[in-house]
Amino acid sequence: MDVVSDAISAVRVGRPSSTRLRVGGSWCARIAPYEGAGFHVALAGSCWMLPDGGSPLCLNTGDAVLLPHGTGHVIADRPADRATVERAVDLARVAAVPSANSAADTELLCGKYRLDQRHAHPLMAELPDVVHIPNRAGRHGELRAAIDLLGREVATSAPGSAVALPSLLDLLLVYLVRAWMADSTTSRWPAALNxxxxxxxxxxxxxxxxxxxxxxxxxxxxxxxxxxxxxxxxxxxxxxxxxxxxxxxxxxxxxxxxxxxxxxxxxxxxxxxxxxxxxxxxxxxxxxxxxxxxxxxxxx
Known part of the structure; x- marks a missing residue:
């Protein structure tokens, strides 16, 4: 085992869960703090995310965001202000509302990894509250490929999807951590492994x-x-x-x-x-x- 694999394996508990969310018009969802890590991948369209105690962040098609410490947050169709936060509902309620089915629809893959944070490896503990990996040409090709595969897998009910999807979600976590390490210029653990x-x-x-x-x-x-x-x-x-x-x-x-x-x-x-x-x-x-x-x- 290498250090990154061990760092992830040391805290992993159970299997990841995910929800495919397709929405249009005006919408806003609240995700409560979680004992694990949350993630969002923008498969189509765009949205905004407001982490607790942080600044609004725009997610465009192909962007991925990891919340490695389970930070609570709001996702919405527009930059989240106080009024937006106050009208936020549970993510499951947003997912249950049919979308406008228009060209402006946003499609997200949202999910969680169950992590035992009590035994977090210092590499995982050093990750910031929000890891945003924007979709940039020529950067993090393996992450882009994983996102493309995830998009195809969640769009179908092909044979074997019950095995393929959790495996792809595990791969997504590895690639998000790798991308953070490659982009980080001040963190201790990327420097240690280099x-x-x-x-x-x-x-x-x-x-x-x-x-x-x-x-x-x-x-x-x-x-x-x-x-x-x-x-x-x-x-x-x-x-x-x-x-x-x-x-x-x-x-x-x-x-x-x-x-x-x-x-x-x-x-x-x-x-x-x-x-x-x-x-x-x-x-x-x-x-x-x-x-x-x-x-x-x-x-x-």
Whole structure:
């Protein structure tokens, strides 16, 4: 697994959901804050979005927007002011109203990803409240292709669509995160993954968190001195290498407790702890509960 894949997998819970929305005339919908991430893709026409605490944003055909922290917002046919917000209704009610079926209709794909934000990887936590990727020629070709495929898939009821659509939505999330990383000039994690030393160290820790890593062994793996690794890694990642490794091992343990029936000793070995006791002690220190109670809570 690479760092971006692991960062997304660590917080993913369940399957994404989506709604195809085709509206015309005057309309306005409110989407409440959500424990996960929301998204909109403008398949045709245009609309406006007003995130809570943010500025109005115009979405044109081919634009995509990700709200990675589940920020509440309003989408409407016009720039949202106070009067617009006050007349907003639930998205489901807007979707239930037939459109004017005119050339000026707007068609959106709206949806949500279920994310466990309590264990968000710092890469995901660093994403801004609103990630807007406008449709620009020559930029983010893989994202454009995914949006085109999504548009075709939601317009039909072809065989296999129940499998294809969630898979395309998962792909959309990856491409939106990639696009943000490519466009970001000031964020820490895109810089970390573009630094050859730090990226190689992160890749090694993610590929085999159960390895008996030390600062010396990791520095030797990436071909630099221990001091150079510590300086560059800490500056870009925000944690020293071994502190990051501890955090990542426990994050992986939490994900395995959520997603698998594996015994605690099996999970301990997979994430680099010598015994269930050692894992339980570290897990309780980080999460304030035992692995057993954590598993019981998320599966209740």
């Amino acid at each position: 630094d050859p030393v730090v990226a190689a160290a992160l890749r090694a820790l993610h590929e085999d968190p159960a390895e008996a890593w030390s600062n010396e062994r990791l520095a030797a793996r990436v071909g630099v001195s221990r001091a150079t690794l510590a300086r560059r890694f800490t500056a870009l990642v925000g944690r020293a290498p071994m502190a990051y490794l501890t955090w990542w091992r426990l994050t992986r343990a939490a994900a395995l407790l959520r997603a698998t029936p594996d015994a605690l000793d099996t999970i301990a070995r997979r994430v680099g702890y010598s015994s269930p006791y050692a894992l339980s002690h570290a897990f309780s220190r980080q999460y304030g509960t035992t692995p057993g109670r954590y598993r019981a809570g998320v599966t209740a």
